[in-house]
Amino acid sequence: MKATDYLFILKNRFLKKDNVLLILIISFIFVAIFSCITMINFVSVFRSSMLSSDMGRTLIIDKPKSDDDLIKIKELKNVEVIESNKYLMGVEIYVPEFNKPKAEGMIELLPLLKENDVKIIKGSKIQNAGDIICPKNLYPHSLYTGNIYNYETNYFGSYLLKANNLIGSSITAENENEKIALKIVGTFENKILNGAAACYISKTDFNKFKEDIEYCSNDECYEYSSLMLRVDDYNNLVVLEKELKDLGYNSIRNYTFDEEILSSLSYIPLFVGSIVMIISMLIIYSFFKKKIRNNQYQYGVLKSVGYTNFNIKIIAILEGGFITTISILWSVVLYFISYHIVANNYLQELSYNNFTVPVPYAYIALFVFVVFIYIFLIINYLSSKSLNACIQKLFEGE
Amino acid sequence: MIIENIEKIYSTSTEKVIGITNFSYSFEKGKFYAIMGHSGSGKSTLIRILGLMDNATSGKYVINGKDVSKLSDKELSNIRMENIGFIFQDYYLDQNLKAYENVMLPMLINKKIDRSDRKNKAIDLLNNIGLGDRVNHYPKELSGGEQQRVCITRALANNPDYLLGDEPTGNLDEENEIKVLETLKNLSLNGKCVIVVSHSNEVKNYADEVLFIKNGKLVVENEGN
Numbered sequence: 001m002k003a004t005d006y007l008f009i010l011k012n013r014f015l016k017k018d019n020v021l022l023i024l025i026i027s028f029i030f031v032a033i034f035s036c037i038t039m040i041n042f043v044s045v046f047r048s049s050m051l052s053s054d055m056g057r058t059l060i061i062d063k064p065k066s067d068d069d070l071i072k073i074k075e076l077k078n079v080e081v082i083e084s085n086k087y088l089m090g091v092e093i094y095v096p097e098f099n100k101p102k103a104e105g106m107i108e109l110l111p112l113l114k115e116n117d118v119k120i121i122k123g124s125k126i127q128n129a130g131d132i133i134c135p136k137n138l139y140p141h142s143l144y145t146g147n148i149y150n151y152e153t154n155y156f157g158s159y160l161l162k163a164n165n166l167i168g169s170s171i172t173a174e175n176e177n178e179k180i181a182l183k184i185v186g187t188f189e190n191k192i193l194n195g196a197a198a199c200y201i202s203k204t205d206f207n208k209f210k211e212d213i214e215y216c217s218n219d220e221c222y223e224y225s226s227l228m229l230r231v232d233d234y235n236n237l238v239v240l241e242k243e244l245k246d247l248g249y250n251s252i253r254n255y256t257f258d259e260e261i262l263s264s265l266s267y268i269p270l271f272v273g274s275i276v277m278i279i280s281m282l283i284i285y286s287f288f289k290k291k292i293r294n295n296q297y298q299y300g301v302l303k304s305v306g307y308t309n310f311n312i313k314i315i316a317i318l319e320g321g322f323i324t325t326i327s328i329l330w331s332v333v334l335y336f337i338s339y340h341i342v343a344n345n346y347l348q349e350l351s352y353n354n355f356t357v358p359v360p361y362a363y364i365a366l367f368v369f370v371v372f373i374y375i376f377l378i379i380n381y382l383s384s385k386s387l388n389a390c391i392q393k394l395f396e397g398e
Numbered sequence: 399m400i401i402e403n404i405e406k407i408y409s410t411s412t413e414k415v416i417g418i419t420n421f422s423y424s425f426e427k428g429k430f431y432a433i434m435g436h437s438g439s440g441k442s443t444l445i446r447i448l449g450l451m452d453n454a455t456s457g458k459y460v461i462n463g464k465d466v467s468k469l470s471d472k473e474l475s476n477i478r479m480e481n482i483g484f485i486f487q488d489y490y491l492d493q494n495l496k497a498y499e500n501v502m503l504p505m506l507i508n509k510k511i512d513r514s515d516r517k518n519k520a521i522d523l524l525n526n527i528g529l530g531d532r533v534n535h536y537p538k539e540l541s542g543g544e545q546q547r548v549c550i551t552r553a554l555a556n557n558p559d560y561l562l563g564d565e566p567t568g569n570l571d572e573e574n575e576i577k578v579l580e581t582l583k584n585l586s587l588n589g590k591c592v593i594v595v596s597h598s599n600e601v602k603n604y605a606d607e608v609l610f611i612k613n614g615k616l617v618v619e620n621e622g623n
Binding site for chain 1: 446472507556
């Protein structure tokens with residue numbers, strides 16, 4: 001039998017009411033499973049992104065007790081940067097040239113502590129005083145009022161500046177301490193978990209905008225005294241912590257993760273996903289069981305006119321394959337629609353920080369593959385059973 | 399079609415039930431056979447075995463000179479396709495296909511019928527049986543009698559020598575029953591071997607031979623009309 005002959009038999013059955021219902025049910029189940037897979041993947045990627053970012057690889061220790069200790073600390077393996085804690089956080093400045101509707105012209109200045117902290121993609125690196133480099137997609141706006149995320153600022157994406165076009169232009173940078181002209185000399189790829197408004201300047205320029213005073217209390221002011229240490233790889237954090245401890249210094253991680261919360265963030269979708277998966281397998285099984293049982297008479301007739309068991313199984317598998325394929329395509333469409341709704345409306349803070357919730361294509365593809373295998377196996381099994389029973393059905397009048 | 403000492407025993411975990419036993423007979427082309435008996439007598443078991451839809455537990459079955467006792471599923475399917483047509487009490491037409499498409503179903507696996515001829519052949523067969531104006535109708539748009547005639551046409555699609563009917567008039571009114579039996583009688587007169595299992599006494603009026611089965615055994619063998 002040729003493929004067209006199989007299609008001849010199935011053509012009017014594909015979009016029957018029971019098949020459409022089955023497609024809708026399977027689609028919604030798949031969307032739920034895709035969402036769980038995305039969530040599990042998100043937690044894992046988010047955690048590793050946080051840890052591997054500059055900030056995530058940073059430890060803070062008290063001021064060394066002696067110069068000898070400072071030398072010993074500097075000589076520790078895997079230490080990439082050792083600086084005053086003053087350089088840990090950037091400063092927010094106002095750039096009047098960037099002040100446009102929906103973008104108030106605020107950018108964050110960070111000190112470039114190590115040349116290869118950023119990879120220049122256009123223009124040059126910082127060479128002179130007054131040079132500034134910015135991410136290629138620059139959003140000169142603070143999404144925070146103080147430390148609180150401003151949910152009313154919902155214009156990220158539409159108001160990005162293409163910083164490549166700004167190379168060579170001068171901007172005025174001002175805060176309460178300083179007002180100087182800076183020249184955009186280069187751009188770099190937006191860094192994950194760096195704000196889209198974060199640009200780099202030299203340490204010297206940075207010092208003009210940020211004082212050495214950390215805080216004042218009772219008319220007495222205190223300078224930054226603690227040190228920040230950045231390790232080359234976050235997997236070496238534990239080793240460095242131990243080495244510092246051996247030298248008599250307790251260190252604090254700049255980012256501390258509540259592993260319990262992260263685990264639960266990961267386990268909840270895993271748990272929900274497993275439950276949905278088991279239930280969906282049972283639902284799919286019972287739907288196909290019912291479907292093949294309803295088709296028993298037709299299988300019996302086909303057998304009576306000379307179709308082999310193989311021919312009939314192919315018919316059953318093609319119909320199941322069609323239902324599965326349409327369900328998967330439909331669920332992928334639904335998934336991407338819901339993904340974009342969520343990403344554009346609820347994940348703007350992450351987008352601002354250059355973190356895109358990844359679509360786990362590989363895991364989804366693996367799941368789809370497993371679903372096809374599963375459905376092939378159940379249809380094969382159920383149709384084999386049905387072929388034995390269909391003859392009885394045809395003649396059960398006696 | 400010759401069967402010799404055919405026996406069919408259904409085994410369950412607790413007991414063995416005899417379907418038919420020690421059954422021998424020779425069915426000839428050009429004759430109309432009626433097989434009669436009470437419910438559970440073994441009529442349907444016999445028709446299943448004759449139609450190669452079930453294996454006998456023992457005995458010999460020869461169709462067109464070929465012993466079919468030990469053939470594979472594919473070989474049996476091929477014999478069914480070429481030599482046997484089934485007519486069912488409930489018609490079992492595919493509700494999603496038009497009348498002519500239902501008739502085309504058996505032709506799809508018959509390499510002897512050219513792909514381009516299938517549709518015309520199906521329409522010709524429906525014309526011959528008096529359903530020329532119903533070829534494009536779906537089964538639900540046809541009366542019971544018309545559906546049964548589509549079922550008969552489907553059974554004739556590959557021009558088999560043997561037509562096996564399982565209560566083919568069981569769901570029909572008297573007028574349609576007569577129409578269907580006349581159709582089957584004409585087919586036997588045209589050289590087909592028609593074997594019909596039925597409760598209806600009307601069938602006897604058309605049969606060349608009437609076989610009575612009781613408890614799986616052939617008990618009486620009558621000449622019909």
